[in-house]
Each structure stands twice: as C-alpha cells, then as structure tokens.
Amino acid sequence: DAKTTQPNSMESNEEEPVHLPCNHSTISGTDYIHWYRQLPSQGPEYVIHGLTSNVNNRMASLAIAEDRKSSTLILHRATLRDAAVYYCIGGVDSNYQLIWGAGTKLIIKP
Amino acid sequence: DSGVTQTPKHLITATGQRVTLRCSPRSGDLSVYWYQQSLDQGLQFLIQYYNGEERAKGNILERFSAQQFPDLHSELNLSSLELGDSALYFCASSPPGGPNQPQHFGDGTRLSIL
Numbered sequence: 001d002a003k004t005t006q007p008n009s010m011e012s013n014e015e016e017p018v019h020l021p022c023n024h025s026t027i028s029g030t031d032y033i034h035w036y037r038q039l040p041s042q043g044p045e046y047v048i049h050g051l052t053s054n055v056n057n058r059m060a061s062l063a064i065a066e067d068r069k070s071s072t073l074i075l076h077r078a079t080l081r082d083a084a085v086y087y088c089i090g091g092v093d094s095n096y097q098l099i100w101g102a103g104t105k106l107i108i109k110p
Numbered sequence: 111d112s113g114v115t116q117t118p119k120h121l122i123t124a125t126g127q128r129v130t131l132r133c134s135p136r137s138g139d140l141s142v143y144w145y146q147q148s149l150d151q152g153l154q155f156l157i158q159y160y161n162g163e164e165r166a167k168g169n170i171l172e173r174f175s176a177q178q179f180p181d182l183h184s185e186l187n188l189s190s191l192e193l194g195d196s197a198l199y200f201c202a203s204s205p206p207g208g209p210n211q212p213q214h215f216g217d218g219t220r221l222s223i224l
Contacts, residue, residue, distance in 0.1 A: 032210040043112065043200050043215035044153065087152070092209045095166045102152045 004090035004101035011107045012078050020073040020104050024090020027068055031091035034098065035062065035073045037084040044087060047073065083108045113137065116201050116216035124224050128189040131219045135182055135203030141165070142184040143213060144176055147198040159184055188221070196223045 005023045012018045024033065034049040048055055048062045050071075055062040061074040071090075075082055085103040093099055113136035121129055135142050144156040155168035159178035170176075173191075178184040188195060198220050202213040 034210075034212065036213075043114075043217050044202075044213075045112070046212040046214065049210070049212060095168065096209050097155050097158065097166055097168060098209060098213075100153055100155075 004088055004099045006086075006088050006101040006104045008102070009105040009107065011109060014080060014108055014110050015077050018075040018078045018082070018106065020075075020086050020088075020106065021070065022072070022088030022090060022101060023070045024088070024099070025069045027091035029068075033062065033064060033068075033071045033091075034089040035060070036087045036089070038087065038103070039084045047086070078106075078108050080108050080110060082106065112214040112216065114201060114203050114214050114216035116199075116219050118219060119217065120220050120222070122222045122224060123191060125191055125193060127191050128187065129191065129221065131186040131188070131199055131201075131221075133184045133186070133201030133203075133216060135184070135201075136205075136214050139203035139205050139214070140182065141204045141206075141211075142178055142182070143202040143204070144170075144184070144186050145200040145202065147200060147218075149197070153200065156186070191223050193223050196221055 032049045035047040036044040038044045050062045063072045085105050087103045088101040089098045115134040117132045140161045143158045145153045156170040157176050158165040162178050173189050176186045198218045200218045202215045204211040204213045
C-alpha cells in the first residue's frame with residue numbers, strides 16, 4: 001500500500017529554522033510532492049509543491065531527496081503564527097487521489 | 111481567502127436526520143473534492159467531481175452522496191445521520207491539470223449530531 005509518513009509532532013523555538021521531514025518511499029516518478037498546513041479552526045492551506053528540484057516560495061522551501069523517497073519542508077524563521085499541523089502528500093493512489101500523511105503538529109515556543 | 115466558499119459554517123441536527131452541505135469552488139476550477147475530518151484526525155477523502163462528473167470515490171458511506179451542478183457548485187448530502195458523523199467537512203477545488211494541481215480549501219462546515 002502506498003503510504004506517506006510524518007512524525008506526529010515537532011517543537012521549535014521562535015525565529016529559528018524548522019525542518020519537517022516526510023517519507024514517501026512508494027512515490028512514482030511523475031507524482032509531485034505537496035505540503036499543506038492547517039491552522040487551528042481553518043481549512044488546509046497550500047504551502048508548496050515540487051517534483052525533483054528543490055523549490056522556494058514566500059512561505060517555505062522544499063528540499064527533495066535525490067531518490068525522491070523523502071522530502072523536507074523548511075521554514076526558515078518560524079514565528080508563532082506558523083504553529084499548525086503540516087501535511088505532506090507523497091504521490092497519488094490508484095484512484096488518482098492524493099496520499100495524505102497523518103500530519104505533523106508543529107509547536108513553536110516563544 | 112482561498113476563494114472556496116462553504117455553507118453553512120455550522121450545522122447542528124439530530125440522529126436520523128438529513129443535511130446538505132454546499133460548496134462553491136474558486137473561479138476557473140473544475141474539480142471539487144469533499145473531505146471529512148473527525149476530531150483531532152487527519153483528512154479522509156470522500157469524493158471528487160470534475161466538471162459535473164464523478165471522478166473518484168474514497169471512503170464515502172452509502173448514506174452520503176454528492177453532486178456537482180452545471181455552474182460547478184457542489185453539494186454533499188448526508189442522510190440517516192449517526193453520532194459518528196459529527197465532524198468537519200471540507201470542500202476543496204483545483205484547476206484542470208490532474209492531481210498535481212494544488213487544491214484550495216474552504217473553511218469547512220462543522221456538523222454536530224446530537
């Protein structure tokens with residue numbers, strides 16, 4: 001069965017970088033890796049996605065391993081507003097639906 | 111603001127009842143997805159529509175059904191409601207281009223069954 005795995009939770013200090021890992025060992029060669037985050041009492045919000053190369057946008061950076069079996073979402077300077085559940089998506093299933101990880105709850109300490 | 115509108119925001123009803131949740135996708139998006147999120151759980155994919163046609167089904171109960179109308183808005187119908195159906199229901203939309211297009215989510219409908 002295709003699977004995306006993430007740690008349940010992580011803690012970080014405010015204004016420090018955060019590296020959120022994700023394993024997607026069954027991802028196919030043409031499937032993108034996506035990251036979403038869900039702030040309390042809100043719907044999930046798109047963060048970033050990429051295929052092979054590392055990607056940067058105003059919210060975060062995405063580092064993709066050369067074999068594409070894992071990736072890391074990087075928040076360069078975490079703020080209290082970044083406290084959320086971060087979901088990694090590592091490919092699609094036989095139904096062409098995204099394979100969501102269970103999410104990592106990111107706790108930011110002031 | 112994601113551009114996806116869900117109504118109502120909150121719904122309280124009793125077991126055995128039927129409710130309809132509504133979703134208006136972002137302008138230009140043809141796909142609509144429905145997800146269920148129970149308390150402190152991850153997202154469970156229910157069903158996807160693309161331009162009015164059902165595209166994929168996930169773990170959707172037979173008591174639940176959905177449709178997408180010609181104006182592309184979608185409705186999720188939940189019937190014979192049980193206590194376990196209490197959850198957040200999210201709608202998302204995405205543009206044409208397949209599953210690798212980012213999905214944009216609404217703020218959800220919180221359904222409480224008493």
